[in-house]
Amino acid sequence: MTTPVIQLDGVGKSYRPGPVRALADVSLDVREGEILTLLGPSGCGKTTTLRLIAGFEVPDRGRIAIGGRDVAGVGRWVPPEKRGVGMVFQDYALFPHLTVGENVTFGLDGMGKADRAVRAREILGSLDLAACYNRYPHELSGGQQQRVSLARALAPEPVVVLMDEPFSNLDAHLRNQIRDEVVSILRQAGVTCVLVSHDQRDALAISDRVAVMNRGRVEQVGTPRAIYRHPESVFVATFVGRTNLLRGVVQGEHGCVLTDFGSFCRVDRLGFASGSDVMVAVRPDGFEPCGESEGVLRGRVLSTTYAGARVEAEVAIPSDHGGDRHLVVHLPPSRHYEAGQELSFRLVPEFASVVRNACTTLDFSLPPAAGPATVP
């Protein structure tokens, strides 16, 4: 296996006075040419991680390596300008009194004046900004400023590009288009990129892998599909997408879990021993309506929201222990559903994942970050 382009090994960081612990013990590898997104709620340590990689902060402990070379650690410190890192800031941080061309040439220290201009024109041309060379930042749209900022970061041909919330300043209708453009530019440049986002849609759409952070730690690293389909903790299950959480006990060695709603088999167990207390995280897409005789779950529709490609329904299911439990279920839009209607449906095991029991991982004092989670 090739050496990762970025390596964080047991990195910790506290800010003083306070102290405020921003990062507890972060270990993370970023592979060559990949786009890795740090995703998590406000204050979980995303920007601190990025700033530590860039060299704007010094870690209290641990080691950081870029391109196989230690840049921070015991007795080791390489300043930001010598790390081969390009940075794109949330507000683009373009110099307002410099033209686009001057903004891009600014960081090309090691070159002669003529070569700097050639390189700036080359990179601006490849980003479809050639016509903007002599304009000032205030004469550009938000999307153009974003690309100039990226051009400035890419011009010195860095080993890695770091981007802090690069899409948060863009209008909603432009956002997806610019996001796709930026990803295609990064792919063409073949550059390794670490991106910070608190927006799960961005993270799932553009990343090769996502590192989900919570309270200064990385909870899970994986492909967008793995993070969505197979969350490993209650936090990841509830922060990324909407999830129903069912308490359960693992039964035997065949991937079956007994819950209040009955026994579900073939769910992903992540190696839990028989008898373990667990949570089954089921995405709203993890249920399908079926005939009454085949249905494992029967319930009553409480409310529905039409969302074009699906109907989002809240369904009350009578529990074995009395009372109702509520589930959020996505139903096919081809049929009509009404509040009060009885519904039979079954669970699609591929959309269910067994996660560590909440007690060990979830701090209930935190407000839920995304969508409702049903904890029976």
Ligand code: ATP
């Ligand atoms: P956001 O999404 O809101 O930008 P984040 O996940 O990027 O949040 P960080 O900015 O890394 O989080 O902050 C992590 C923790 O460190 C927070 O508790 C924050 O208040 C604290 N922190 C960050 N920068 C400083 C600083 N310069 N001085 C003191 N505390 C800081």
